[in-house]
Amino acid sequence: MTDSRVPRRRRYLVCEPRHFAVQYAINPWMQPDVRVDVDLAREQWQALIGAYRTHGHTVDSLEPAPGLPDMVFAANSAVVVDGRVFGSFFHAPERRPESTHYDTWFKSAGFDVHRPESVCEGEGDLVWTGRYVLAGTGFRTTREAHREVQEFFGHPVISLTLVDPRFYHLDTALFVLDDSADGNNIAYYPEAFSPGSREVLARLYPDAVLATLDDALAFGLNSVSDGRHVFIAPQAESLAASVADRGYVPVPVDLSEFRKAGGGIKCCTQEIRS
16 A cells, blocks of 8 residues: 555744743643753654655754744745745744745745734644645634635645644644645644534545544644655654555654654745645
8 A cells, every 4th residue: 555655745944942941831742841952853853854854845944043942843834735834923922023034035036925813823723735724723722713714825724623732733633644635634623622622624525544641742743744655754654654554655754852842843834835
């Protein structure tokens, strides 16, 4: 089955963790008294970039700004579909200045950027499936932002309610395995969602890969897939085995240092879909 999975070359935007730290607490993973090993974080981040490039993907990098320790989490900065950029408006005041830096990068790269009127945290809560946008709410991005996203892109937006604060962003509880028209599928942790949202996901994705709590706590669902290779936390052993059984190729990349801030592989990765 593995040979039937076809990767698609991707373009990713990342930001070096030069100033990465845990200086405040805006999710249950963040403990400001826990020291971050910046050198280790940089090594792990560089391993992720190396893995992307080894598998044929293009990686652009944004210069980090002092005083913005979470700027490394590029996914939260925007969502890009068909070359159109829907920017961010962070829930936490500490992160709001990040938006300007990312907007500037996108504009300098030739993109127009739409700034949302409502709280919206980019690919943290907005997941493009190739058909529509799955949109998380409950802790960060608002339902009003979901409506803005639909009006902006003209693609259906399906709202999903998150109920476990450990999985405060949609990209900690769900990721797209394949966004092609004929293979569209996802992996997710059902208990992160409200009962109604679980029903919606079960109807839309009857063949989805269901993750365990241990997988989710290991940030196994904060993964990135190119349609064949799944860049995944090595601690999520059960989930890696499950996706391998479906014909995908797990590529373990350890970003455990970023878990101290509630982040992982996807959090560090913004996909630019031109």
